[in-house]
Amino acid sequence: MITRLAIALSWTAAIGVALFLLAPLLVIAAASFSPTPVFDLPIEGASLRWYTRIGRLDGFWPSLFLSLQIALLSTVISLVCGTLAAIAITRGKLPAAGIFATALVSPLMMPGLVLGIALLQYFRAIGFTMTWSALLVAHLVVTLPYVARTMIAGLARFDFTLVEAARTLGCTYPGGIVRVMVPALAPSFLIAGLFSFLASFDNYPVSIFLADVRTKTLPIRMLQYIEEAPDPTLAALSTLILAGTIVLLFASDRMVGLHRMAGTSD
Amino acid sequence: MSQAVLALPVSQPAIDRERLTAFGFALPSFLILSLVFVLPLALLLGVSVIGPEGPTLANYRRLFGTAYYLGVIWNSLRLGLLTTILTLAVSYPAAFALVRARGGVRSLLLATLFLPLAASVIVKAFAWTILLRSDGVVNQALMALGIIEDPIRMIFTETALIVGSVNIFLPFMILPIYAVVAQLDARLSEAAATLGASPLVAFARVIVPLTLPGVIAGVALVFSLSVSAYVVPTLLIGERYPTLATTIAKAYLLAREPGFGAAAGVVLLAIAIFVVALSTQLGREPASR
Amino acid sequence: MSEPGASHLVVRGVSKRFGATTVLDRVDLTIRRGELVTLLGPSGCGKTTLLRAIAGLAQPDHGQVELAGRDITMVPPHRRNVGVVFQSYALFPHLTVAGNVAFGLKVRGRPKAEIEAAVERALSLVKLGHLGKRRISALSGGQQQRVALARAIAVEPDVLLFDEALSALDRKLREEMQVELRRLLQDVRATAIFVTHDQDEALTMSDRVAVMNRGRIEQLAEPRELYARPASLFALNFVGLSTRIGGTVIGSQDGKVEVDTPVGRLSAIGSFQTGASVVVAARPEHLRPGETAGANAVSGRVRSVVFQGSRTLVEVDAGAGESLLAELSGRDAAMPRVDEQIRLAWPIAETFAFAAEARA
Numbered sequence: 001m002i003t004r005l006a007i008a009l010s011w012t013a014a015i016g017v018a019l020f021l022l023a024p025l026l027v028i029a030a031a032s033f034s035p036t037p038v039f040d041l042p043i044e045g046a047s048l049r050w051y052t053r054i055g056r057l058d059g060f061w062p063s064l065f066l067s068l069q070i071a072l073l074s075t076v077i078s079l080v081c082g083t084l085a086a087i088a089i090t091r092g093k094l095p096a097a098g099i100f101a102t103a104l105v106s107p108l109m110m111p112g113l114v115l116g117i118a119l120l121q122y123f124r125a126i127g128f129t130m131t132w133s134a135l136l137v138a139h140l141v142v143t144l145p146y147v148a149r150t151m152i153a154g155l156a157r158f159d160f161t162l163v164e165a166a167r168t169l170g171c172t173y174p175g176g177i178v179r180v181m182v183p184a185l186a187p188s189f190l191i192a193g194l195f196s197f198l199a200s201f202d203n204y205p206v207s208i209f210l211a212d213v214r215t216k217t218l219p220i221r222m223l224q225y226i227e228e229a230p231d232p233t234l235a236a237l238s239t240l241i242l243a244g245t246i247v248l249l250f251a252s253d254r255m256v257g258l259h260r261m262a263g264t265s266d
Numbered sequence: 267m268s269q270a271v272l273a274l275p276v277s278q279p280a281i282d283r284e285r286l287t288a289f290g291f292a293l294p295s296f297l298i299l300s301l302v303f304v305l306p307l308a309l310l311l312g313v314s315v316i317g318p319e320g321p322t323l324a325n326y327r328r329l330f331g332t333a334y335y336l337g338v339i340w341n342s343l344r345l346g347l348l349t350t351i352l353t354l355a356v357s358y359p360a361a362f363a364l365v366r367a368r369g370g371v372r373s374l375l376l377a378t379l380f381l382p383l384a385a386s387v388i389v390k391a392f393a394w395t396i397l398l399r400s401d402g403v404v405n406q407a408l409m410a411l412g413i414i415e416d417p418i419r420m421i422f423t424e425t426a427l428i429v430g431s432v433n434i435f436l437p438f439m440i441l442p443i444y445a446v447v448a449q450l451d452a453r454l455s456e457a458a459a460t461l462g463a464s465p466l467v468a469f470a471r472v473i474v475p476l477t478l479p480g481v482i483a484g485v486a487l488v489f490s491l492s493v494s495a496y497v498v499p500t501l502l503i504g505e506r507y508p509t510l511a512t513t514i515a516k517a518y519l520l521a522r523e524p525g526f527g528a529a530a531g532v533v534l535l536a537i538a539i540f541v542v543a544l545s546t547q548l549g550r551e552p553a554s555r
Numbered sequence: 556m557s558e559p560g561a562s563h564l565v566v567r568g569v570s571k572r573f574g575a576t577t578v579l580d581r582v583d584l585t586i587r588r589g590e591l592v593t594l595l596g597p598s599g600c601g602k603t604t605l606l607r608a609i610a611g612l613a614q615p616d617h618g619q620v621e622l623a624g625r626d627i628t629m630v631p632p633h634r635r636n637v638g639v640v641f642q643s644y645a646l647f648p649h650l651t652v653a654g655n656v657a658f659g660l661k662v663r664g665r666p667k668a669e670i671e672a673a674v675e676r677a678l679s680l681v682k683l684g685h686l687g688k689r690r691i692s693a694l695s696g697g698q699q700q701r702v703a704l705a706r707a708i709a710v711e712p713d714v715l716l717f718d719e720a721l722s723a724l725d726r727k728l729r730e731e732m733q734v735e736l737r738r739l740l741q742d743v744r745a746t747a748i749f750v751t752h753d754q755d756e757a758l759t760m761s762d763r764v765a766v767m768n769r770g771r772i773e774q775l776a777e778p779r780e781l782y783a784r785p786a787s788l789f790a791l792n793f794v795g796l797s798t799r800i801g802g803t804v805i806g807s808q809d810g811k812v813e814v815d816t817p818v819g820r821l822s823a824i825g826s827f828q829t830g831a832s833v834v835v836a837a838r839p840e841h842l843r844p845g846e847t848a849g850a851n852a853v854s855g856r857v858r859s860v861v862f863q864g865s866r867t868l869v870e871v872d873a874g875a876g877e878s879l880l881a882e883l884s885g886r887d888a889a890m891p892r893v894d895e896q897i898r899l900a901w902p903i904a905e906t907f908a909f910a911a912e913a914r915a
Contacts, residue, residue, distance in 0.1 A: 003465045006359075007366070013356055014363035018378040021436060024393030025385065027403060031396055085295035088288040102546075104295060107303055109487065109542050111494030113511050114310070114531040115303070117518050121313055121528070122306035141302045144295060164612055165645035167632040169659035169710060175633075179662075183649035202386035205496055209518060222388050226501065230392070238389040245384040249377065 025242060032235035050236035057233060059221055066132075067218040071200040074139035078196055079189065081140075082147030090155040104148035107141055112205030115141065120209040131215040138206050143196035150195065154188030187256040194252050198245070307535065314528035325529035335513070339533065342509040346493035349431045353439040353488055354481070356432075361443040361480075365450075379437045387434060391501040394430045395421060398502075427503040435492050439484040446480030479549050486545035490538040510534045562621075563588035563746050564714055569608055569618030570770075571601075578604045579615065580770035586714075586748065591740055593749040593757040595793065596767035602750045605767075606716050609748065611635045623713045633662075638707030640720040644699045646691045652678070652702050653687035659710035677705040680739060697728050704736075708743070715740070715747040721756065733759045754794045758782065766790045788834055788909040796868075797836045798879045801911055804831045812908050817875035821851045825908030832911040839868065841901040842881035844891065852900040853879055857891045871897060 035047040054060065085104060089097045107115065116138075123134050158181060166176035204219045211220050225234050314325050329335045364375050382390060397403050398420040405417040420426050450473065458468035496511040510530050517527030566584040570577070579601045586592050594602035607613035609620055611632030619628045627635050647655050656677050660670045678684045681701035691699065700720065707715055721729050721736075737760045740747050751757055757764045758778040765775045766789070774786035785791035791799075802816030804827045812825050814835050823835045837851070846852055855873035869891055871879040881899050883890065891897050 006465075006469075007363075010359040010361075010363035010366070013359035014367075014375060017356055017360045017436060017440065018375055020433060021378050021382045024390050024397060024433060025381065027397050028389060028393040081294040081298060084291040088291035091288075093285045094288040094292055100292065100296070103299060106542070109490050110538050111490070111511070111531075111534050113494055113496050113514055114535045114538075115306070117514060117524075117527055117531050118306035118310040119302070120518065121524060122309050125309060137302055140298050144298055148295070159643065159645070161641055161643055161645040162647060164632075165639065165641060165706075166647075166658070166662075167612070168610055168635075168637055168639040169706070170633045170662040172631070172633055175662070179658075180647055180649075184647075186649070198384050202384075202388075204386070204388060208515075219386055219388050222386070222392075223497070223501075226388070226392050226395075230395070234392065235396070238385075238392065241389065242381075242385055246381065249380055249384060253373070253377075 028235050029239045029242070031232055032239040034232050034235075037231050050232040051240070053233045054237050054240065057221070057225065057237070059216065060237075063216050063218045063221040066135075066215065067201050070135050070139050070217065071197045073136055074143045074200050075193055075196040078140060078143040078147045079193055082144050082192065083151050083185075083189070086148060086151035086155050089152055091160070101148070101152055105145045105152075108145045108149070112142070112203065116206040116209035119206065123210070131210065131212050134210050135207060135215065135217070138210055139200045139203065142203055142206055143200050146195040146199055147192040150188050150192035151185070154185050158184060190252060190256050194248060198248075310528050310535075311532055313525055314532050317525060325526045326533075328526060329529055329533060338508045338510060338513055341507055342493050342511065342534070343537075345427070345431060345495065345499070345507075345509060346489045348428050349435055349492035350439075350485055350489045352428070352432045353436050354485060357436065357439040357443055357484065358477075358481070361440055361447045364440070364444050365447045379440060382434075383437045387497045388501075390434055391430055391498050394426065394433065395501055398426050398429075422503050422506060424503065424507065427499060427507055430498050430502045431492055431495060434495070434498055435488045438491060439488045442483040442487065443477060443480040446477050450476060482545045482549050486541050490541045493537055494534050562586075563590070563623060564609070564748075565619075565621040566605070566609065567619045567621070569605070569615045569620065571604055571608065571613065571615050577770050579608070581618070582770070582772055584765060584772065584775070586746060588746050589744045591737065591745075591747045591749070591760060591762045593751060593761040593764045594767055595751060595754060595757040595764050597752055597793070599769075600767040601770040602767050603718060606718055606748060606750045609714070610637050610639050610716055612639075636710070636713050638710065638712035638715045640700075640703045640707050640715070640717045642719040642722055644703040644720075644723075646699055646702055646706075648691050650691070651687065652683065652689045652691065652694070655691065655702055656687075656706045656709050658706060663710065673709050674705075677709040680708065680743070681705045696724055697732070700724065700732065708745070713746065715745050717747065717749045719750055719752075722751070722753075729756075730759075736760065758794070764794075766793055768793075783838070783905075785907070785909075788836075788912050791836055791907075791909065796839050796880055796882075798839065798842065798881075799834050799836045800873075800877050801832070801834050804829055804833055804908070811903065814908060816877070818853050818855075818873040818877050821853075821906065822903045823851075823906040823908040824904065827908060827910070833908040834911050835906060835908055837901050837906045839880045839882035841905040842879060842899045843901065844881075844883075844897055845900060846898060847900045847902075850900045850902050851906055852898055854896065854898040855879060857893050857895045857897055860891060860893055869897075871899060 032050055033046040033048070034050070035045045082104070085100075088094045089101050094100065119134070119138050119141075123129065128134055128137075162180045162184065163173070163176040166180045167173065171179055202219060203217070204223065207217045208220055211217060216224075222234065222237070315321055315323065317324055329339070364372065367375055399405070400417040400419065400421075402420075404420065405414075408414045409417065454472055454476070455465070455468050458472045459465075463471065494511050495509070496515060499507055499509050499512055500515075510533060514527045514530045514534070517523045517530065562585050564584075564586040566582055569579055569582045571579040582601070582605060584592075584605075594605060596602050604613055608615050609622075611627070611630060615628070619626060621627065622635065622637070647658065650658065653674050656674045657670050660673055665673075674687070675684065678687060681704055683698060683701050683705065686694070686698065686702075691702070694702065700723075703720070721732055724732060733756055749757070749760060758781075761778060763775060763777055764781050765772045766781065767773065768789045774781060774790045776784075776786075781790065782795050785794065788799075791797055800816045800818060800821065802814040802821065804812045805815045805820075806813040806829060807825075807827060810824060810826055812823055812827050812833070814821050814823060814833055816835060821835050823833075825833065827833055853871075853873050855871040855878075857869060858872045858878065859868075859870045861868045861870075865884065867883045867890060869881045869883060871881065873879050879899055
């Protein structure tokens, strides 16, 4: 009896959570098709006019490209550095490996805002004034922890006997790593890359302090639009970004599986 | 026919080489971490205690000495606490349902968790401003259901702030708890039953303790994130609810008071570090009875 | 001692320590081409370390390893041409069955046609010819085991090493695989070394068995010899059942000793000084009810009679804490009953004396 009640309760909670989480996204999507400049819900008739206006938003294209560039580059660099570090931590004879691993993952829990202002002062103090580069370097700290966390977990699950088997079949040690470990870690790699990219692309608290008048990432621009003149164009833009994210998630699920991204083994 | 065997020890340079490789692998990340994370934060600490005439605690005195800023600190803590408690209350039962779900349903539910995670805070907060407007969906629904007659002011209230905050940080609470619950052995409850425990007792004494690591992780994450939230308070309540985060932003972007902003930043950082350290410590020692 | 020309694998004076523990203690082993040898012993006896030293996955502190005439002591594993079948199979999850089997050949840069032919050959040898395109995750344990074997065989290694390779299979499958594996290896005339702690497996599969204990090979002999003439108390205990009675030597002559035990005077094969502490032992199939002239005989009370199909084990309490174990078959006239008084006799020629070891 109690069990059934508890199960009903948990299902209510789960469905409630799902709807609650989806609500804002659905609203944004609905608002983006509104035929009028006012956010009128329910909407009568759908219109795509706001979508066509995205491109005309002030400073939109440069900030989009900037965000994409920074996200891609920082992800790639972090993937390399983070994976190497993860290998050293799980496999190499690294002293204080546990502490290093915790340190690598710690920025995830730190307020991004504080990191933003710290970097602002720091870069000024050392004379590092090139905004684009500063953004990139800052985003390395944003993305690296995601990579470290995912790759350390993936490597911990990897059976190194596979590399020994490769060696008895004729591979050198590095050869074995490349031919056997890299493919086996591909899913973790993908997840790490996905999380990193999104973390960088969506980042606000660090970017806001390092941007200047000419160099603004997309999230910064968006907040600006919202505070100055919110209209459905922003809803359209948000919906497009959401759609892009859905595609990314779908592709990742196809290749890797959502349950694996949630951190549970299949 | 046997040859005299020279009992020469086979030399082992391999170990040192492995250690060297490990250092080499770890170096790039170490450099990034120390040069772009640790050093800047250390500098921040320094800036917070240096005034125009030398070392001073004036910034901290201002933070902790004035009623206004004490209120600001309390606002941040309150936001963190409320968000954490509410998300936990909902996430805990939801996680169990999520684990019971099979195949397509589970994937669907997981997708509803990941999608908002992948969406920017700005997008979500913006959506809530639309939802909670006087002519927004929520008001319209409430009026249609006959619960209220006139639209109520929801935007720029604490309610809006809390609702939005819970919405943003829910996935961060569910996922760690889900991960732990998913690993539970289904036979544990069965074993408890054969030992005489009713379902309620089995739940309280067997299941709950085992889920604690996930709960602790979720609580630590959500608290430290919501305490330092910037976008959500800015968009959903604005000046009415100053937090440490908005104070920092103002100090840097508007008032040009880097020292003071730095001090506020250090306080925020200290809260986050404290929470993480506490959770790691709690996670390490299982509660004994 | 084998003729030098037929020696295929020679291990000479190999020692290894892990910290303060000596895992291998000056081990010598010579294996002929086409021979199937098992390293048998309890965990910690060094058998796996020895195998890994032969494979190149562990470096001995002292000693040499020679394979097919060349010294491979310093050669890294990927150049030794040694095939290994791991306990966990270690199949590459990102490759198909065929991909796994082809791996070693691909690494050696063989032409595509040759690889395909070799893969087909190897797979049909393990009777998995139809599963080339399968993913590893879709295979059963037994199938995975065969793929691991096919993969190791495909490159035609000089020696095949099996590291407890059958231990993950359930019992019936395991026994089937033992027979099948032996036949397969004999067909391809492979030289192989097995590592196992299962004495039945060792006896089934090997041309010779090396019983290992604490880093040393205590006895290297054919299974029949090992069973009937164990060289030490450890070897006696590790393989097969036995009756063991401790006593003191009171006289010795012509390779036989007379031993005074708590259950009477017994004669055994062995050479010891008078006064030496020994254990007198005999295999259960030699103990028969009744009295025979010139044989060892002991009386006692039947404690248990365990029916095991083709044989029945009878345990007899001989008094003074000693017990006898007899194996009777269906052909024996009458089965004793529990609590019966019984007298068991067995030939002196099948009784052996071993130095009493401090119990490990």
